[in-house]
Amino acid sequence: MKIIALYSIKGGVGKTASAVNLSYIAAREGASTLLCDLDPQGSASYYFRIRPSKKFNRKKFLKGGKVIDKNIKGTDYLNLDMLPADFSYRNLDVALDDLKRSRTRLKQIFKPYNGEYEYIFLDCPPNITLVSENVFFAADCLIVPCIPTTLSILTFEKLVRFFKDKRLARGKIQPFFSMVEKRKKMHRDIIRQVPDKKKYNFLTSQIPYTADIEKMGLTREPVVSFKPKSKAAKAYEKLWQEIKKRAL
Amino acid sequence: MEKMARFIVPDTIRTNDLISGIAGSFSVKKIRSASSRKQYCDTFDWRLQGNNLVLYRENRMYRLASLATGMVKAEAAWPSRKQLKFWGDLADGPLRDILHQVLDMRALLPRAVTISRIRTMHILNRDAKTVMHVRLERYFLAGSPQKPILTSLSLEPVRGYYKQFEEFRKYVAGLGLAPENDNAMLIIYNAAGLAPGTYSTKLDIHLAADQAASLAAVDICKSQLHIMKQNESGIMADIDCEFLHDFRVALRRTRAALSQLKNLFAPEITMRFKKELAVIGSMTNRLRDLDVYLLKRETYQAMLPAELRPKLDHLFTNLVAERRREYLRLTRKLKGPEYQAIMTDWETFLQSYEPGNDRDGKNAGRPVLNLARKYIFKSYAKVIKQGRKMGEDAPDGELHRLRLNCKKMRYLLEFFSSLFPADRIGILVKHSKKLQENLGDFNDLFVQQKALRDYLEKQVPKSSEAIDIAAAIGGLITNLSRKKQEVRQVFSETFKQFDHQENNRLFLELFTDKH
Numbered sequence: 132m133k134i135i136a137l138y139s140i141k142g143g144v145g146k147t148a149s150a151v152n153l154s155y156i157a158a159r160e161g162a163s164t165l166l167c168d169l170d171p172q173g174s175a176s177y178y179f180r181i182r183p184s185k186k187f188n189r190k191k192f193l194k195g196g197k198v199i200d201k202n203i204k205g206t207d208y209l210n211l212d213m214l215p216a217d218f219s220y221r222n223l224d225v226a227l228d229d230l231k232r233s234r235t236r237l238k239q240i241f242k243p244y245n246g247e248y249e250y251i252f253l254d255c256p257p258n259i260t261l262v263s264e265n266v267f268f269a270a271d272c273l274i275v276p277c278i279p280t281t282l283s284i285l286t287f288e289k290l291v292r293f294f295k296d297k298r299l300a301r302g303k304i305q306p307f308f309s310m311v312e313k314r315k316k317m318h319r320d321i322i323r324q325v326p327d328k329k330k331y332n333f334l335t336s337q338i339p340y341t342a343d344i345e346k347m348g349l350t351r352e353p354v355v356s357f358k359p360k361s362k363a364a365k366a367y368e369k370l371w372q373e374i375k376k377r378a379l
Numbered sequence: 380m381e382k383m384a385r386f387i388v389p390d391t392i393r394t395n396d397l398i399s400g401i402a403g404s405f406s407v408k409k410i411r412s413a414s415s416r417k418q419y420c421d422t423f424d425w426r427l428q429g430n431n432l433v434l435y436r437e438n439r440m441y442r443l444a445s446l447a448t449g450m451v452k453a454e455a456a457w458p459s460r461k462q463l464k465f466w467g468d469l470a471d472g473p474l475r476d477i478l479h480q481v482l483d484m485r486a487l488l489p490r491a492v493t494i495s496r497i498r499t500m501h502i503l504n505r506d507a508k509t510v511m512h513v514r515l516e517r518y519f520l521a522g523s524p525q526k527p528i529l530t531s532l533s534l535e536p537v538r539g540y541y542k543q544f545e546e547f548r549k550y551v552a553g554l555g556l557a558p559e560n561d562n563a564m565l566i567i568y569n570a571a572g573l574a575p576g577t578y579s580t581k582l583d584i585h586l587a588a589d590q591a592a593s594l595a596a597v598d599i600c601k602s603q604l605h606i607m608k609q610n611e612s613g614i615m616a617d618i619d620c621e622f623l624h625d626f627r628v629a630l631r632r633t634r635a636a637l638s639q640l641k642n643l644f645a646p647e648i649t650m651r652f653k654k655e656l657a658v659i660g661s662m663t664n665r666l667r668d669l670d671v672y673l674l675k676r677e678t679y680q681a682m683l684p685a686e687l688r689p690k691l692d693h694l695f696t697n698l699v700a701e702r703r704r705e706y707l708r709l710t711r712k713l714k715g716p717e718y719q720a721i722m723t724d725w726e727t728f729l730q731s732y733e734p735g736n737d738r739d740g741k742n743a744g745r746p747v748l749n750l751a752r753k754y755i756f757k758s759y760a761k762v763i764k765q766g767r768k769m770g771e772d773a774p775d776g777e778l779h780r781l782r783l784n785c786k787k788m789r790y791l792l793e794f795f796s797s798l799f800p801a802d803r804i805g806i807l808v809k810h811s812k813k814l815q816e817n818l819g820d821f822n823d824l825f826v827q828q829k830a831l832r833d834y835l836e837k838q839v840p841k842s843s844e845a846i847d848i849a850a851a852i853g854g855l856i857t858n859l860s861r862k863k864q865e866v867r868q869v870f871s872e873t874f875k876q877f878d879h880q881e882n883n884r885l886f887l888e889l890f891t892d893k894h
Contacts, residue, residue: 180508181539204539207501207509212538351507 132245133379134238135252136270140286142257144276145309147174148344148354150254152367153274153374155353158211162249165203167241168216169223169266170256176215178351179206188219189226195240208356212248224260233261238269259293267299272378276309276338279321291330305378307334307370334377336370339363382541383450384548386556387563388530394515397532397554398498401513404550406503413497416521419567420462421575422485423613423622428575430481433564436463443474446564449533453477463487465619484674486619491571492521493528502547510540511547520570528570531563532556580606580625582632582793591734592750593643593743599636599794601729603629608722615710620670623709627663630656635790639754642740644732649740652728655721662712668830669702675827682858683851690851693844694834751795756890758788762814763883766874775825778870782818789815799889807885810877817866817873824863831856 137150158164168175181204191198227233277283294301341363350357355364418436421427431446442454453474464486466478495518502511512535517527536544586595606629613622680688765781789811796804
């Protein structure tokens with residue numbers, strides 16, 4: 132079982148769209164897949180039309196076990212299940228802090244699913260808190276979407292430094308360029324310069340900024356499902372193959 | 380966690396009405412139509428059916444499903460146009476493993492072919508999320524496309540939406556649809572003119588305690604004759620080796636009845652049929668021996684170190700060729716005048732037998748219960764006496780004799796089990812079966828060892844190849860000899876379990892007047 136986190140300190144970089152499409156592709160290949168929405172905004176849950184049960188909340192999530200089982204729901208797609216987020220997750224870090232083993236709790240929650248799921252995708256909230264530390268510990272790889280701008284790269288460097296300071300495995304970090312607009316000079320420049328520096332280790336696949344991806348909010352389907360031949364869909368397919376090869 | 384519900388839709392409900400009813404009460408998406416051709420198969424003795432399973436071929440896959448719910452448990456790709464015959468023909472995987480366990484050496488036979496029209500619907504919730512899958516399937520027998528034989532409604536839940544599943548299930552039940560159990564397959568097979576589960580080699584004859592003994596014997600023999608006849612075509616079509624095995628067991632039981640139940644029919648009749656049935660028996664001996672050797676191929680391979688295994692190929696190639704010759708020979712004989720005449724004679728005798736003619740033996744009119752008790756106890760006493768006398772060093776021949784007596788005892792127990800309380804006679808049959816199997820294993824090993832020795836003697840070790848083969852077979856013989864010793868040692872323990880106070884008490888209680 133591999134745990135793949137879609138993570139970024141910044142919001143609006145294409146984390147959720149990536150989580151939704153990559154998990155869809157993994158499931159379509161036949162792998163039993165779970166998408167876990169950790170973002171209280173619940174965008175991934177919205178895309179899949181799944182609401183959490185009224186009784187579900189952050190405390191129950193952290194407890195793990197049967198209560199999580201009951202809240203895992205099948206998506207409309209074969210092999211793909213989802214654990215929807217609850218708005219109470221906005222204070223998930225506080226809830227974690229109250230518990231023992233506050234940094235490794237998330238990994239323990241997912242341990243029983245080894246054997247049931249081949250991949251667990253985590254759609255993470257855009258911040259750096261105790262929840263994120265749990266994700267850093269639990270994930271086998273951390274897929275980090277970056278918009279190719281100077282500020283994005285600066286923020287990314289902060290993440291790398293955080294890992295260094297906390298002595299976490301930096302090899303887990305797999306960044307890629309997201310929402311790329313080739314007509315913008317800054318994008319072209321950043322994409323050309325940054326991968327030259329070995330420490331960044333960017334994936335070569337990029338996800339373009341397209342209207343199709345934005346349309347996901349309307350169709351409520353992964354773009355790979357409703358427009359499989361589009362530029363966006365092909366980009367996600369390529370990205371998944373590269374992630375599998377490099378990191379899993 | 381995977382539940383599925385299936386219902387049978389009665390003829391009184393039109394499928395279009397059903398669909399519009401569902402569309403009216405629930406939010407429905409995507410009513411898709413498809414068709415499917417399913418080729419069902421099972422062994423001659425309905426092993427899959429007996430294990431609550433059903434196997435069918437659909438598109439280029441073989442699917443194994445639960446008989447009751449229709450849920451697919453395992454499946455495997457099958458690109459060939461030929462039918463799947465044996466479990467070993469499948470590639471590694473869960474389907475192969477399950478079939479290995481259930482089918483053993485029996486071949487699969489095509490049983491029925493259906494063509495179905497399928498309509499699938501997705502039931503949605505208020506967020507337009509699919510919360511359940513519904514499938515309406517209308518079955519027709521291939522070749523009769525106008526008459527639907529079965530309509531079934533399947534409900535498949537989506538994980539996490541079981542409330543909606545239960546709600547829909549209640550709705551369906553409220554329409555008067557019956558939940559499907561094994562009925563669906565039965566309806567399909569019946570429509571195809573088949574009666575699954577009706578072939579069995581188990582002795583299921585119900586005798587009455589005061590029935591005339593000769594009539595009881597005729598009943599027993601009739602049931603065995605029926606089994607023999609049912610297996611004839613399977614033998615001649617060379618489907619699998621169990622047809623011959625079942626044929627021979629039925630023949631053996633018949634001969635045991637004739638020789639163990641004494642003084643029933645006129646002596647010349649008994650003698651005549653004993654002789655004629657023995658002729659049939661000897662027609663089948665060699666082929667059965669060869670079938671058994673060929674079944675042992677993998678076992679023998681496993682007994683040898685890897686380098687020597689290929690040396691066995693020569694031996695087996697010969698066996699395969701001889702087996703083919705024997706099979707053809709037997710088929711000719713079964714179609715031939717001698718066999719037909721014997722079977723006709725025997726059948727005519729059984730069908731036209733009437734008790735009370737003065738040529739019958741003195742036991743003919745006696746109540747069968749008395750005779751049963753007498754003969755069972757006698758054979759049991761013989762087994763006990765022989766077994767107790769058997770020392771550690773008793774020659775192999777003594778073990779053989781004991782085995783034969785044990786077999787006779789077991790057959791008698793089985794013939795007359797309906798006359799005694801089921802649970803108690805069940806215990807005795809079970810224990811005697813265990814003893815007989817131990818002795819049977821010993822005999823098996825002895826026979827194989829001898830056959831290999833004979834083969835070895837016929838080989839002239841001129842080439843180095845021949846010497847290697849001799850080495851391989853020598854290795855096998857040694858191995859078998861060792862196993863034989865192990866089985867021999869287990870025998871005294873097995874016999875002690877049989878010659879146990881509880882068993883002895885039961886035998887006395889059921890079959891004598893002394894307690």
